[in-house]
Amino acid sequence: MPAGGAxxxxxxxxxxxxxLHERWTHPRLGRLLEKLQPYEESLPYDSDEASLxxxxxxxxxxxxxVPAAFMETMTRHFAATYQAWSKARPADDFxxxxxxxxxxxxxxxxxxxxxxxxxxxxxxxxxxxxxxxxAEEIRSLFSRLRSELVPLVRQVVEQPxxxxxxxxxxxxxxxxxxxxxRVIERLGYDFSRGRQDRTLHPxxxxxxxxxxxxxxxxxxxxxxxxxxxxxxESGHAMYEQGIRMELEGTPLARGTSSGVHESQSRLWxxxxxxxxxxxxxxxxxxxxxxxxxxxxxxLDTFYRAINKVEPSLIRTAADELTYNLHVMIRFDLxxxxxxxxxxxxxxxxxxxxxxxxxxxxxxxxxRDGVLQDVHWHFGTIGGMFQGYTLGNILSAQFYEAALKxxxxxxxxxRGGTFDTLHGWLRENIYQHGRKFTAAELVERVTGxxxxxxxxxxxxxxxxxxxxxx
Amino acid sequence: MPAGGAxxxxxxxxxxxxxLHERWTHPRLGRLLEKLQPYEESLPYDSDEASLxxxxxxxxxxxxxVPAAFMETMTRHFAATYQAWSKARPADDFxxxxxxxxxxxxxxxxxxxxxxxxxxxxxxxxxxxxxxxxAEEIRSLFSRLRSELVPLVRQVVEQPxxxxxxxxxxxxxxxxxxxxxRVIERLGYDFSRGRQDRTLHPxxxxxxxxxxxxxxxxxxxxxxxxxxxxxxESGHAMYEQGIRMELEGTPLARGTSSGVHESQSRLWxxxxxxxxxxxxxxxxxxxxxxxxxxxxxxLDTFYRAINKVEPSLIRTAADELTYNLHVMIRFDLxxxxxxxxxxxxxxxxxxxxxxxxxxxxxxxxxRDGVLQDVHWHFGTIGGMFQGYTLGNILSAQFYEAALKxxxxxxxxxRGGTFDTLHGWLRENIYQHGRKFTAAELVERVTGxxxxxxxxxxxxxxxxxxxxxx
Numbered sequence: 001m002p003a004g005g006a007x008x009x010x011x012x013x014x015x016x017x018x019x020l021h022e023r024w025t026h027p028r029l030g031r032l033l034e035k036l037q038p039y040e041e042s043l044p045y046d047s048d049e050a051s052l053x054x055x056x057x058x059x060x061x062x063x064x065x066v067p068a069a070f071m072e073t074m075t076r077h078f079a080a081t082y083q084a085w086s087k088a089r090p091a092d093d094f095x096x097x098x099x100x101x102x103x104x105x106x107x108x109x110x111x112x113x114x115x116x117x118x119x120x121x122x123x124x125x126x127x128x129x130x131x132x133x134x135a136e137e138i139r140s141l142f143s144r145l146r147s148e149l150v151p152l153v154r155q156v157v158e159q160p161x162x163x164x165x166x167x168x169x170x171x172x173x174x175x176x177x178x179x180x181x182r183v184i185e186r187l188g189y190d191f192s193r194g195r196q197d198r199t200l201h202p203x204x205x206x207x208x209x210x211x212x213x214x215x216x217x218x219x220x221x222x223x224x225x226x227x228x229x230x231x232x233e234s235g236h237a238m239y240e241q242g243i244r245m246e247l248e249g250t251p252l253a254r255g256t257s258s259g260v261h262e263s264q265s266r267l268w269x270x271x272x273x274x275x276x277x278x279x280x281x282x283x284x285x286x287x288x289x290x291x292x293x294x295x296x297x298x299l300d301t302f303y304r305a306i307n308k309v310e311p312s313l314i315r316t317a318a319d320e321l322t323y324n325l326h327v328m329i330r331f332d333l334x335x336x337x338x339x340x341x342x343x344x345x346x347x348x349x350x351x352x353x354x355x356x357x358x359x360x361x362x363x364x365x366x367r368d369g370v371l372q373d374v375h376w377h378f379g380t381i382g383g384m385f386q387g388y389t390l391g392n393i394l395s396a397q398f399y400e401a402a403l404k405x406x407x408x409x410x411x412x413x414r415g416g417t418f419d420t421l422h423g424w425l426r427e428n429i430y431q432h433g434r435k436f437t438a439a440e441l442v443e444r445v446t447g448x449x450x451x452x453x454x455x456x457x458x459x460x461x462x463x464x465x466x467x468x469x
Numbered sequence: 470m471p472a473g474g475a476x477x478x479x480x481x482x483x484x485x486x487x488x489l490h491e492r493w494t495h496p497r498l499g500r501l502l503e504k505l506q507p508y509e510e511s512l513p514y515d516s517d518e519a520s521l522x523x524x525x526x527x528x529x530x531x532x533x534x535v536p537a538a539f540m541e542t543m544t545r546h547f548a549a550t551y552q553a554w555s556k557a558r559p560a561d562d563f564x565x566x567x568x569x570x571x572x573x574x575x576x577x578x579x580x581x582x583x584x585x586x587x588x589x590x591x592x593x594x595x596x597x598x599x600x601x602x603x604a605e606e607i608r609s610l611f612s613r614l615r616s617e618l619v620p621l622v623r624q625v626v627e628q629p630x631x632x633x634x635x636x637x638x639x640x641x642x643x644x645x646x647x648x649x650x651r652v653i654e655r656l657g658y659d660f661s662r663g664r665q666d667r668t669l670h671p672x673x674x675x676x677x678x679x680x681x682x683x684x685x686x687x688x689x690x691x692x693x694x695x696x697x698x699x700x701x702e703s704g705h706a707m708y709e710q711g712i713r714m715e716l717e718g719t720p721l722a723r724g725t726s727s728g729v730h731e732s733q734s735r736l737w738x739x740x741x742x743x744x745x746x747x748x749x750x751x752x753x754x755x756x757x758x759x760x761x762x763x764x765x766x767x768l769d770t771f772y773r774a775i776n777k778v779e780p781s782l783i784r785t786a787a788d789e790l791t792y793n794l795h796v797m798i799r800f801d802l803x804x805x806x807x808x809x810x811x812x813x814x815x816x817x818x819x820x821x822x823x824x825x826x827x828x829x830x831x832x833x834x835x836r837d838g839v840l841q842d843v844h845w846h847f848g849t850i851g852g853m854f855q856g857y858t859l860g861n862i863l864s865a866q867f868y869e870a871a872l873k874x875x876x877x878x879x880x881x882x883r884g885g886t887f888d889t890l891h892g893w894l895r896e897n898i899y900q901h902g903r904k905f906t907a908a909e910l911v912e913r914v915t916g917x918x919x920x921x922x923x924x925x926x927x928x929x930x931x932x933x934x935x936x937x938x
Contacts (some may be wrong), residue, residue: 002660002661193472194471397604
């Protein structure tokens with residue numbers, strides 16, 4: 001979007017939100033939902049109709065708690081905050097966003113209070129991520145994960161660092177682009193219902209089940225940047241493309257939670273796309289695409305390069321293993337801010353301290369510190385980050401269930417075939433859209449509640465092997 | 470858009486139209502407008518406030534005449550018609566759209582009847598093009614223009630045909646693209662409030678006064694295709710970018726009529742962009758961009774090539790001189806259909822006859838005949854085409870007025886400077902948006918009503934010189 005379009009887009013988005021909110025909170029909708037209750041109870045829980053009524057009622061109740069005027073004020077504030085952040089970050093100047101963040105925190109608390117919650121983060125997590133989990137549950141889940149991750153990262157970091165210089169040669173952008181498209185077509189991304197464009201910050205956007213688009217970024221001297229972004233976004237997109245057409249146009253036609261959504265981008269990007277088997281199939285093709293650059297690079301060297309572990313400052317550039325430490329820092333800081341244990345003015349310092357403690361890295365500036373992510377600067381404080389790590393946890397839990405049903409999947413991946421895995425995911429997760437909460441879905445699909453065990457097993461096995469621990 | 474997105478986009482557009490119609494016809498709006506009448510009358514006619522009330526009242530009255538349910542049915546029919554057309558055209562099969570067109574004609578008549586008009590075309594022209602002219606006025610205007618054009622075309626065609634082979638060499642697309650951008654930046658298209666992308670069918674689209682985008686198409690072996698499309702669309706875009714910011718968000722913040730809009734694309738594309746003076750400045754730069762291809766091509770040869778006249782089958786590929794004949798054929802056929810003088814089933818034959826008579830060209834198929842344009846296949850029959858020729862007429866009338874105020878403009882164009890012309894157009898036309906009807910605007914700006922005289926003078930002078938008539 002050209003710079004001049006920002007103000008009007010803000011107004012247009014605010015109008016659409018307002019129209020949507022108006023409809024979601026219309027008393028007639030409430031009366032209709034009430035009238036439908038006996039019908040809903042006469043139907044199986046997992047039928048489309050019962051699910052539609054159930055999910056719509058939940059949203060009606062949630063949206064009705066928050067006054068439209070408050071939502072409008074808060075949304076307008078977000079637009080101003082985003083503007084401030086986009087200037088503050090390049091200037092490395094936290095003070096430019098501080099007053100905005102103060103207000104954001106105030107609004108986030110006010111929003112939460114409309115729900116009279118146990119923890120102020122609960123309604124934020126529910127409204128903006130629909131995880132179906134309380135803040136305390138996530139906190140204890142994350143604390144267990146941290147106690148597994150920190151020693152594992154420490155062990156890995158003590159080993160010689162992987163050499164990824166093979167990825168830092170010159171790789172013409174057009175070939176990178178074409179290779180990425182070929183890969184995701186193979187994974188099952190449907191180009192008759194999507195397309196890829198180029199941006200600075202990759203994302204997946206959906207206009208309908210029939211039009212789910214992705215973007216990627218390209219760097220000539222960084223092989224993998226484009227490819228893994230492309231695979232990541234195609235994971236989000238295949239989830240949305242896989243929703244049953246019958247649900248189109250209803251509130252059910254979208255992914256169920258931030259965490260489950262992220263589980264699909266991470267499953268395809270990391271568990272599949274950074275696996276050795278995947279590259280046993282694709283690496284020869286990649287070498288053919290870049291013969292000069294890769295002819296003397298073995299599969300093993302390449303595989304180690306794309307799985308290099310190195311604690312760093314930037315979340316979006318982090319490796320699979322340290323990534324969760326970035327997320328958990330943010331989650332904890334969100335809770336501290338909401339609970340009043342941490343003041344906005346002390347946030348940069350708290351950020352630096354946690355990075356030093358958890359990741360062993362330090363940077364005196366804020367640009368690549370507390371200002372690095374956009375999330376708190378266009379939305380609430382609370383509910384914004386936990387989905388990334390929940391997604392990692394879920395990706396392994398789902399994948400383990402898929403392997404249990406189809407032990408042949410790893411062999412198929414080695415052969416460049418993804419139909420069984422994609423089919424299983426579509427059948428068990430994608431097609432349902434938002435019919436089930438994340439918690440219901442994980443129970444239905446894996447037979448157990450959300451658990452970190454498969455993820456920890458996956459990481460220990462993969463990185464144990466890679467670093468001969 | 471990926472093919473899979475069409476159905477949902479149709480539904481989304483229908484919903485937005487419906488919401489808009491609902492608001493435009495809300496009884497409360499009527500009451501407010503009534504209440505505002507004394508206030509309006511207390512203000513100068515051309516004040517923002519009086520204009521806003523006046524234009525809003527007109528639209529309220531117009532939209533209130535047509536039942537929402539009818540509009541919805543008609544809009545849904547258009548979507549189905551468009552689908553049928555997009556299959557019928559490649560198949561060269563008029564019978565595939567015939568039943569749809571029958572219905573379109575029926576709906577067009579029904580729409581018009583809600584207004585109890587003198588001529589069925591009048592409300593269609595008013596609603597969909599806002600020309601501020603009656604069908605009979607346009608018919609008589611066009612008949613006078615035709616009586617000037619037909620002999621002029623005949624004279625030109627009797628001369629040796631211009632050689633445009635210099636445009637049909639190989640011109641790398643990226644350089645064509647870059648050159649086009651450089652040209653329109655010079656004309657005054659504001660890239661901080663717009664951008665250009667690539668499409669099959671060029672268009673201009675507006676999200677707000679701060680975001681007016683254009684598209685173009687590129688053909689490696691057809692120099693000019695991209696450039697003149699780019700200039701054409703930038704003309705539309707500069708009109709919309711030039712609207713005063715104070716009008717943003719009101720119904721006044723758009724171009725006033727199809728004809729006036731087209732006058733701006735045509736003025737920049739033809740009167741400026743295909744003039745000798747323009748290329749005295751830009752041709753050396755073009756030669757620098759394509760030294761191999763153009764080093765032996767003189768400015769004169771190039772100028773004649775981009776102004777080659779040759780009667781042909783396709784409107785969008787027609788030269789400046791014969792273009793209007795294409796438009797007038799469609800306008801007449803629209804009136805004949807609405808008046809019941811022509812049946813839909815006889816349309817292909819009538820089309821061929823008129824092409825033979827007016828342009829001296831014949832093609833037995835329908836693909837490049839009656840099926841070539843999308844207009845009747847996604848909108849009404851009536852009101853769709855007259856704007857193109859009205860735009861040509863107006864472009865010359867406006868340009869003559871600009872020259873009268875600033876006789877230095879042609880010299881400035883020769884020097885590659887467009888500020889005076891652009892400034893005059895912005896001051897006199899662009900800034901007002903929709904405050905004045907086309908008829909009011911042309912009176913205000915030129916001091917006389919719409920007239921074909923400046924346009925005929927312009928054509929006779931330019932082509933008289935080019936073809937030594």
